[in-house]
Amino acid sequence: MSSKPMAIDARPESGSLSIPRHVGVIMDGNGRWAKARGLTRTEGHRAGVEAVRRLVDLAIRHGVHYLTIFSFSSENWSRPPEEIGFIFGLLRRFVASDLARLMEQNVRVRVIGSRDGLETGLARILDQVTEETAGNTGLELVIAFNYGARAEIVSAMRAIARKIASGALSPDEIGEETLSAHLYTDGIPDPDLIIRTSGEMRLSNFLLWQAAYAELVFLDSYWPDFGDEDFLAALRAYTDRERRFGGLTT
Numbered sequence: 001m002s003s004k005p006m007a008i009d010a011r012p013e014s015g016s017l018s019i020p021r022h023v024g025v026i027m028d029g030n031g032r033w034a035k036a037r038g039l040t041r042t043e044g045h046r047a048g049v050e051a052v053r054r055l056v057d058l059a060i061r062h063g064v065h066y067l068t069i070f071s072f073s074s075e076n077w078s079r080p081p082e083e084i085g086f087i088f089g090l091l092r093r094f095v096a097s098d099l100a101r102l103m104e105q106n107v108r109v110r111v112i113g114s115r116d117g118l119e120t121g122l123a124r125i126l127d128q129v130t131e132e133t134a135g136n137t138g139l140e141l142v143i144a145f146n147y148g149a150r151a152e153i154v155s156a157m158r159a160i161a162r163k164i165a166s167g168a169l170s171p172d173e174i175g176e177e178t179l180s181a182h183l184y185t186d187g188i189p190d191p192d193l194i195i196r197t198s199g200e201m202r203l204s205n206f207l208l209w210q211a212a213y214a215e216l217v218f219l220d221s222y223w224p225d226f227g228d229e230d231f232l233a234a235l236r237a238y239t240d241r242e243r244r245f246g247g248l249t250t
Contacts, residue, residue: 017232018239020192022066024214025055026206029198029222036222042086047224049090053098058231059139060105066140066188070206074114074148088122091145095129102129106138112184113147114155142188149208156182185210193238197223197230215241 027048034044052069059067072087102109111126118126126145159182163169169178180186190210194203199220203211217234219226 016239017062017235019063019235020215020238021064022068022189022191022193023059023064024068024070024191024194024207024211026070026194026196026204027051027223027226028196028200028204030224032198033222033224041083044224045083045087045090049094051224051226052094054227055231056102056105056107056139056141058228060107062231062235064139066142066191068112068142068144068185068188068191068207070144070147070204072113072145072147073205074146074151075205077117088119092122092125095125099129099132102133102141103136106136107133108136108138108140109133109143110140110188111143111145112152113145114151115146118146140188142185144206147184147206149203149205152184153179153209155184179209183209190214192243193217193234195219195231195234197221197226213243215243 030044030048031041032044033047034041037043052071055069056067071091076087077084109129111130115123126143156179160169160174160178164171185207190212191207191214193216194207194211194214195217196202197219199218201218203216207214215238217237219230219234221230
């Protein structure tokens with residue numbers, strides 16, 4: 001793999017696009033965006049929330065059914081407490097200010113990840129937005145919060161092991177579907193496309209099991225600058241890919 005991010009076609013939209021059913025986004029570069037402008041990291045996170053709003057609008061406009069955003073990883077706890085507190089505060093404000101908008105847009109919200117370490121009030125807010133949008137039938141916005149793919153797989157294996165120990169499940173009955181059914185994303189199709197901003201080229205513990213056959217697109221732009229042209233460029237790259245899922249084309 002090249003050490004440089006792949007060049008993404010930014011020509012004006014032309015022709016038809018293949019629209020992925022499920023798009024995952026690793027929203028990277030808030031801090032570097034802020035540093036380049038002489039701003040604090042918190043200002044970068046604030047601008048990143050505006051980019052999330054644009055992304056949701058774009059996903060709806062282009063007919064994406066599932067959108068998973070990596071908002072806070074289980075590794076992010078190593079950041080300064082002040083920054084973590086600010087990120088959590090942004091999430092609270094996002095829910096408070098955008099819940100009515102999400103309802104109007106018919107967006108269903110689902111939050112995946114561990115609740116360990118989260119204060120009761122924040123966990124209650126996550127439950128609230130999930131419950132209040134549960135009846136919506138449009139875009140499903142999956143927020144990966146306090147999420148790590150390895151921890152997710154370990155949690156699934158523990159649940160399966162408990163069923164084996166109780167006699168509810170035989171080891172011979174375990175298949176890929178068994179593990180998938182015990183992940184946080186049970187009932188959500190695997191991502192077709194994963195986008196990462198900021199020029200980094202790795203998954204960083206995001207949907208590792210689910211991304212087995214996802215198309216990966218890496219963009220140079222920092223997350224707060226993400227907009228229509230970036231999304232279209234990613235869709236064009238996805239459209240140009242030949243998805244064989246390990247087989248051969250006919």
